[in-house]
Amino acid sequence: MAEWPPPDESLSGTMPVVETVRKGTAAAPGIAIGRIYLVDRRRLKVPKRHLQEDEIESEVERFRRALDVSDRQLERVKEKIEARFDDHYNIIAAHQLILHDEHLVDETIRNIREKGINAEWALRKTVEHIRGVFDSIEDDYFRERRSDVEFVGERVLRNLLGRDVALTPPPDAIVVAYDLSPADTANFYRAAVAGLATDAGGNTSHTAIIARAHEIPAVVGLEDITALVGNGDLVIVDGTSGVVILNPSPETVALYRERARLEAAQGVALLSNVELPAVSQDDVHIGLVANIDHLDEIRGALGYGAEGIGLFRTEYLFMGADQPPDEQAHYEHACAVVEALGGRPVTFRTVDLGADKMARFLTDHQEVNPALGLRSIRLCLTREVRPLFVQQLRGLLRAGATGNVRIMFPMISGVQELSLALEVLDEVREGLRREGTPFGEEVKVGIMIEMPSAAMVADHLARRVDFFSIGTNDLIQYTLAVDRVNEHVAYLYEPLHPALLRLIDMVVRAAAAEGTAVSLCGEMAGDAAVAPVLLGLGLTELSMNAVAIPQVKQVIRNSRVSELRELAQDALKMASAPEIKEAVWRYLERART
Numbered sequence: 001m002a003e004w005p006p007p008d009e010s011l012s013g014t015m016p017v018v019e020t021v022r023k024g025t026a027a028a029p030g031i032a033i034g035r036i037y038l039v040d041r042r043r044l045k046v047p048k049r050h051l052q053e054d055e056i057e058s059e060v061e062r063f064r065r066a067l068d069v070s071d072r073q074l075e076r077v078k079e080k081i082e083a084r085f086d087d088h089y090n091i092i093a094a095h096q097l098i099l100h101d102e103h104l105v106d107e108t109i110r111n112i113r114e115k116g117i118n119a120e121w122a123l124r125k126t127v128e129h130i131r132g133v134f135d136s137i138e139d140d141y142f143r144e145r146r147s148d149v150e151f152v153g154e155r156v157l158r159n160l161l162g163r164d165v166a167l168t169p170p171p172d173a174i175v176v177a178y179d180l181s182p183a184d185t186a187n188f189y190r191a192a193v194a195g196l197a198t199d200a201g202g203n204t205s206h207t208a209i210i211a212r213a214h215e216i217p218a219v220v221g222l223e224d225i226t227a228l229v230g231n232g233d234l235v236i237v238d239g240t241s242g243v244v245i246l247n248p249s250p251e252t253v254a255l256y257r258e259r260a261r262l263e264a265a266q267g268v269a270l271l272s273n274v275e276l277p278a279v280s281q282d283d284v285h286i287g288l289v290a291n292i293d294h295l296d297e298i299r300g301a302l303g304y305g306a307e308g309i310g311l312f313r314t315e316y317l318f319m320g321a322d323q324p325p326d327e328q329a330h331y332e333h334a335c336a337v338v339e340a341l342g343g344r345p346v347t348f349r350t351v352d353l354g355a356d357k358m359a360r361f362l363t364d365h366q367e368v369n370p371a372l373g374l375r376s377i378r379l380c381l382t383r384e385v386r387p388l389f390v391q392q393l394r395g396l397l398r399a400g401a402t403g404n405v406r407i408m409f410p411m412i413s414g415v416q417e418l419s420l421a422l423e424v425l426d427e428v429r430e431g432l433r434r435e436g437t438p439f440g441e442e443v444k445v446g447i448m449i450e451m452p453s454a455a456m457v458a459d460h461l462a463r464r465v466d467f468f469s470i471g472t473n474d475l476i477q478y479t480l481a482v483d484r485v486n487e488h489v490a491y492l493y494e495p496l497h498p499a500l501l502r503l504i505d506m507v508v509r510a511a512a513a514e515g516t517a518v519s520l521c522g523e524m525a526g527d528a529a530v531a532p533v534l535l536g537l538g539l540t541e542l543s544m545n546a547v548a549i550p551q552v553k554q555v556i557r558n559s560r561v562s563e564l565r566e567l568a569q570d571a572l573k574m575a576s577a578p579e580i581k582e583a584v585w586r587y588l589e590r591a592r593t
């Protein structure tokens with residue numbers, strides 16, 4: 001592809017239109033082709049003025065009025081959000097809280113009064129100060145939340161300056177911005193925005209979350225896309241692969257139109273298998289269940305054909321909260337999950353905090369190497385955190401009396417650690433019995449296998465639990481020594497590495513020998529080009545992001561498990577991932593025809 005920027009006009013005569021490809025983070029799948037609506041939010045200049053003594057109180061008043069106006073605007077934004085987009089609604093509600101937060105309001109007023117400066121300048125100083133505090137937080141999730149304060153600050157600033165606050169892109173536009181606030185995007189689905197591309201943001205940024213919820217193809221984290229484009233330029237946003245193509249040639253546009261048509265047709269065709277069973281050509285049923293983080297994802301997961309929840313990550317109950325949830329909160333939450341599932345099974349993983357998932361009440365817990373540190377079950381077994389763990393176990397066991405609940409411990413390294421966790425569980429059960437509190441005596445207990453050490457002693461572990469769930473996201477990280485959140489080593493993060501397949505094989509065989517159930521819940525379970533190997537290794541249940549279920553089901557329905565066993569046996573003998581990929585690809589081609 002040609003370079004950007006194009007050669008200097010004075011040297012090249014007329015400025016050529018150059019096709020340019022930029023890679024970012026794929027935030028919401030789908031392909032959009034259209035004209036750019038450039039949102040120029042960053043260039044808001046703040047006037048700076050020292051006040052006369054007698055102007056100070058009226059300036060404070062002016063600031064308060066701008067807060068009120070901003071509050072009313074956000075209230076109207078909330079009214080526009082459809083009920084099914086709860087997350088979006090809650091984010092706007094959180095922005096209203098920030099608007100009244102003492103750190104923002106009091107500090108700005110103090111700046112006006114003590115420094116004798118105008119409201120815009122005082123507000124900018126406050127927002128910069130708060131941003132500095134956020135910048136020092138190690139956890140990505142919370143660091144990204146500083147954008148909430150910036151969005152709120154910018155709205156108040158626009159109101160102080162009498163500038164327009166609403167974005168109304170023309171229909172079918174592709175919105176390109178440095179970042180977009182949740183209030184900005186509230187208008188978007190109404191105006192039928194075709195796609196989004198932003199400089200800032202990662203997978204957990206609001207733009208990404210909201211784009212996925214509204215099914216708007218989006219690429220985020222492009223770094224400098226706003227500097228490269230002009231209003232009205234033609235652009236392709238490929239939210240499936242995370243690529244943006246500026247000024248595409250007619251051939252590229254034709255290619256992407258065809259891809260978009262294929263993706264749409266595939267999506268519709270695949271969704272038609274939602275009601276069909278996940279049974280192979282040789283009659284083997286494979287359980288397809290979903291990984292979720294929130295209660296409100298259940299309806300969507302069932303819509304994609306999930307037979308239950310194979311991994312409920314409970315960290316999110318802790319991460320958003322100032323205080324950890326208590327027993328009753330766990331109980332009520334788990335009962336609501338059971339009810340929403342209408343008899344289908346759910347596996348709750350006990351809280352897996354630490355590393356990339358930090359809770360606010362644990363922020364003083366800093367480590368040099370958090371992925372190898374005091375995280376997950378290790379943290380739960382410490383004297384400080386153990387009471388929270390006990391409350392969770394009590395809540396989950398009690399909810400187990402109301403439905404099909406399983407409990408799973410994360411990050412178990414071996415038998416000793418498992419025994420410690422089981423001891424706590426036994427004590428909790430004993431306590432409930434003593435008090436006469438009803439709970440699920442039959443609740444099955446399992447562990448995640450996500451460390452090489454656990455895989456290697458899976459035979460011992462299998463005797464002590466009801467089920468295993470292989471967590472390959474971490475198992476890959478620890479086996480290949482590749483930090484799963486470090487983009488510089490992402491090229492080494494390889495699910496089809498033969499070392500990993502050998503470990504999975506070891507775990508499945510150890511489980512089978514003891515009659516222990518085994519499933520796999522890492523992201524690779526939802527990759528239709530990897531799942532055949534997993535089935536061949538003997539897995540009969542896969543837990544994945546629900547949107548991947550129709551595609552994996554399609555592969556299952558086209559395959560013969562007896563042939564996949566041969567494929568997996570061959571793969572186990574191969575030396576490298578490319579060889580294995582080639583063999584899988586050949587199999588899939590044959591199965592399709």
Ligand code: PEP
Binds near residue numbers: 313352450472
């Ligand atoms: C895993 O490690 O594979 C897993 C499913 O858990 P998480 O992604 O939450 O670490």
Ligand code: MG
Binds near residue numbers: 410450471473474
């Ligand atoms: Mg994990």
